[in-house]
Amino acid sequence: MANRITLNMITQRSIEEGVAMEKGKTTPEYFEACSIIEMHDDDVKALGLVPNQLVRVTSECGSVVVKAVKGRQSLYPGLAFIPQGVWANQIVPPRTQATGEPQYSGFPVTVEPVNGERRKSALELVQGAVGLWRGDQ
């Protein structure tokens, strides 16, 4: 059992994200739809995760805590998925290969289980990044 593994990350739209986004990005629905990661069973086993365990995902430019869930849409071993949205964009590298388009899919991340940490809300992440977060009002 490894403490940490390296995976190839992709971030794309999910319908749950689409529906929740229209309801509002500060809703619990958006939080549950987007603050998750999906992986192949082999990788879940390699990390010794129990269902719905929180993990820290770290890329070359940042890190974020999300919940490891079993998705309906399967991946092959070594590939991981976080739905498009606020949590994914904490770790998406802004490099664009001179096209304007960030590296939303196909970038290396490390994944490790965490204890005693929590998932941050969308507002806390985005406002926190720019010094505007004032705590839960």
Add this chain to the structure above:
Amino acid sequence: MPKKVENVGCPYCGVCCDDLVVTVSDDGKQIIEVENACAIGNQIFHHATGGERVKLPRLRQPDGTYKDISYDEAVDYAAKVLYNAKKPLIYGFGSTNCEGMAAAAKVAEKAGAVLDNCASICHGSSFLAIFDNGYPSCTLGETKNRADVVLYWGANPAHAHPRHMSRYSIFPRGFFTGKGQKSRKIIVIDPRHTDTAQVADIYLQVRQGHDYELFDAFRAVVRGHEIPEEVAGIKREQILEVANIMKKARFGTIFYGMGLCHSDGRNHNVDIAISLTRDLNDYTKWTIMAMRGHYNITGPGAVWSWQYGFPYCLDLTKKDIAHMNPGETSSVDLAMRDEVDAFINIGTDAGAHFPIEAVKHLRKHPWITIDPNICMASEISDLHIPVGIVGVEVPGIVYRMDNVPIQYRKVIDPPEGVISDEELFERIHKRLCELEAEGAAKAEIKAAPAGVRAEE
């Protein structure tokens, strides 16, 4: 009596369903029922009258809170930010009408701004490939009526364009495709076994980031060359089988998505997809189409190409000379190099959809969000200006993903006092003209209006 409005367009995804039936309450203020829409489309209409709406512009105060201000004050603030900035960036436009896009372009030209739309982080790679290699495309109606083979590559319409398959590709009975799904072969190529892959006749699990090699293999086979045992994780027999289906099709369409544009290779992946389409046309009729995301993200490309000759990443800092150079004039690159000193987010949510590093750079400078709703961008802005929701409260022209323009209608009035994107930009333009005239008369010293910066 509640009123039924028919042939309503859905302001969410690039499928632009225009067959919605919306039931509105007696007083015309509530949306009671939405028929024909998918889960996302439904949500948009119900959310418009269901939740709390912001009805006045809100200006950030020194203590970090927002204070309501009038539209006149908001227009004045926005115009001053633009007037005082050396190189402002106006970005977004996936979710507004073409009228708003044209008005915004007037503002950008007057302010000497960079004008960019969500294609910049989405199908911008497609534009680059199309410039280089052409676009043998068709309309969605042609696919529906003619296609007997449909290929989705790096696209997951089951999630991103929920009615695409039922309206245009897999399930509908078209003029020459009367048996619906039975008369069609569906191929899905994606690193993930997506919900779209579930309905495919053939699914190829390509290695993520290796699409180019697989396209290359298909081109080699179509042209009669040998290929290795396995390419990009796909066995030779499967490649030969799919190539054979493609060659034997009566009419085929490749629908491709972010799997190509967001991965290594970007525009080169799209370029070779176009080349494969061209090669297949030596044998039969094949077409290709970008799965454009937002309902009117095709709009700015059409409107600004007509106005300036370029679809996105437009540098208008020299005002009467437009140039476009993605990598240099693209929003995320400009942000990362700290080359812009004011940001207007309109009809999108850069706060949620840009990599956070780019958000941090942009937030060092004045940030204005124009959006009907509360979103991440509105919650980190100096100024949030609410506007009516296009397609629900504001009518206008939108371009579907296949470049077909559609007239959207409104079904209810916007909240009292709330104006449209178009009117807002017209008013900002007028105020900019006044500031310019005053400035010329007085040679006034430029000073940015107060706001709360990230580093403060």
